[in-house]
Amino acid sequence: MKEKLKSSAGFPVKGMFNEYGGIYVPDALKPVLDEVAKEYEKCLNDSSFRKEYLTLLKNYVGRPSALTECKNLTKSAGGARIFLKREDLNHTGAHKINNCIGQALLAKRMGKKKIIAETGAGMHGVATATVAALMGMKCDIYMGAVDIERQAPNVLRMRALGATVVPVSDGQGTLKEAVDAALNAFCNDLSLYYLLGSAVGPHPYPTMVQDFQRIIGEEAREQMLERTGSLPDAVIACVGGGSNAIGAFGAFLEDEDVRLIGVEPSGRGFSYGEHSATLTMGKPGVLHGFKSYVLTDEKGDAALVYSIAAGLDYPSVGPVHAALKDSGRAEYICASDKEALEAFKLLCRTEGIIPALESAHALAGAIRIAPDFGPDKTLLVNLSGRGDKDMETIAKLGLFDLPLVSN
Numbered sequence: 001m002k003e004k005l006k007s008s009a010g011f012p013v014k015g016m017f018n019e020y021g022g023i024y025v026p027d028a029l030k031p032v033l034d035e036v037a038k039e040y041e042k043c044l045n046d047s048s049f050r051k052e053y054l055t056l057l058k059n060y061v062g063r064p065s066a067l068t069e070c071k072n073l074t075k076s077a078g079g080a081r082i083f084l085k086r087e088d089l090n091h092t093g094a095h096k097i098n099n100c101i102g103q104a105l106l107a108k109r110m111g112k113k114k115i116i117a118e119t120g121a122g123m124h125g126v127a128t129a130t131v132a133a134l135m136g137m138k139c140d141i142y143m144g145a146v147d148i149e150r151q152a153p154n155v156l157r158m159r160a161l162g163a164t165v166v167p168v169s170d171g172q173g174t175l176k177e178a179v180d181a182a183l184n185a186f187c188n189d190l191s192l193y194y195l196l197g198s199a200v201g202p203h204p205y206p207t208m209v210q211d212f213q214r215i216i217g218e219e220a221r222e223q224m225l226e227r228t229g230s231l232p233d234a235v236i237a238c239v240g241g242g243s244n245a246i247g248a249f250g251a252f253l254e255d256e257d258v259r260l261i262g263v264e265p266s267g268r269g270f271s272y273g274e275h276s277a278t279l280t281m282g283k284p285g286v287l288h289g290f291k292s293y294v295l296t297d298e299k300g301d302a303a304l305v306y307s308i309a310a311g312l313d314y315p316s317v318g319p320v321h322a323a324l325k326d327s328g329r330a331e332y333i334c335a336s337d338k339e340a341l342e343a344f345k346l347l348c349r350t351e352g353i354i355p356a357l358e359s360a361h362a363l364a365g366a367i368r369i370a371p372d373f374g375p376d377k378t379l380l381v382n383l384s385g386r387g388d389k390d391m392e393t394i395a396k397l398g399l400f401d402l403p404l405v406s407n
Helices: 026-043 048-062 071-077 096-109 125-135 147-150 152-160 175-188 204-214 213-229 243-252 319-329 337-351 357-372 390-398
Strands: 067-069 081-086 114-119 138-144 164-168 236-238 258-269 285-288 292-294 332-338 379-383
Touching: 026 204, 026 285, 067 213, 067 243, 071 081, 071 332, 071 357, 081 213, 081 357, 096 125, 096 164, 096 204, 096 243, 114 125, 114 175, 114 204, 125 138, 125 152, 125 292, 138 147, 138 243, 147 152, 147 164, 152 164, 152 390, 175 213, 204 213, 204 243, 204 319, 213 243, 213 379, 236 243, 236 357, 243 258, 243 379, 258 337, 258 357, 285 379, 292 319, 319 332, 332 337, 337 357, 357 379, 357 390
Parallel strands: 081 379, 114 138, 138 164, 236 258, 236 379, 258 332
Antiparallel strands: 067 081, 285 292
16 A cells, blocks of 8 residues: 555645745745635635636636647657646646746735746746736746746747846856745735745645645546546646646545656656656655755756756755655656657647647656557646747757657
């Protein structure tokens, strides 16, 4: 019998997921986080908050998102039937809006006038800028200088929505540095609300993000039962910080016959600085105010990381995934840049769906394992976002000119 996660849903004791999570921040920040936690706990027990949240998800975001069976992709991969949970069809084009709606409502109840956020691929930044415009709040988005260049379309979207995009040139100029800068800004002005985008950070952020993203798995569970008469044999999602993955996994945690498979980026290989496979290659440590698995260098500092997908190059992972890995309830595999690009093109050319490069890692995992399942089995892949933002990257690689790779 696999060890159950002690706080798989609801409010974890002292923000801990087994031994992971917690609050590792300067003393000045603790009262602010305590206030956020207390207000969020009130919201959990407030039916009007839940009603407002779900109404916005339905009438503004466009939920429930569709469930699409990929018959052509299934034929190409061989084996299990592949279904996609279409978070790419949400308003703003990704799963990030689910969490942003919830946290913005919380910030509004707390009387906050300005929100800040970090972003990597830009989808969380766009979603944050969107809810800020909707709710009449000022908004600053911290984004690594490298990511600003490779995700230029999303930078323009954020600015169009009225947000100020703050470039961060420190270090690698990617997601870790954006989080560093946003946390620093938060510490320097505690009147702000920090709308953290992934299932990381100090308590209560991992819990809030997990709860607000749980709608993904809840909908998918009902949809799979309606369409196939049974639960999927496996749920597959890409993992950077882990928000879309825990959103997809959450409703299936108690179903031990359903495999939960996270796909990390192995990038260009497992040499130092060439990947972001935290759960595969990392070890327990503390980063950005929480304990989880962390990739480190020889000095014990956060390692240089890389992924072709800007939303996945983070040197840690949400504490809930660390606990799920240790308990054995979830398994974590890797997909390389090459595999993700091949999956990207295969979905484009067989189903007419353009996935985000982040989501393409999950697809690569599904394509790899599908032959291990019989044709009577089903795989549910969380398509966390659409690939419009990645067109320039794809074009520079010449992928449109390469022959289609298929089995």
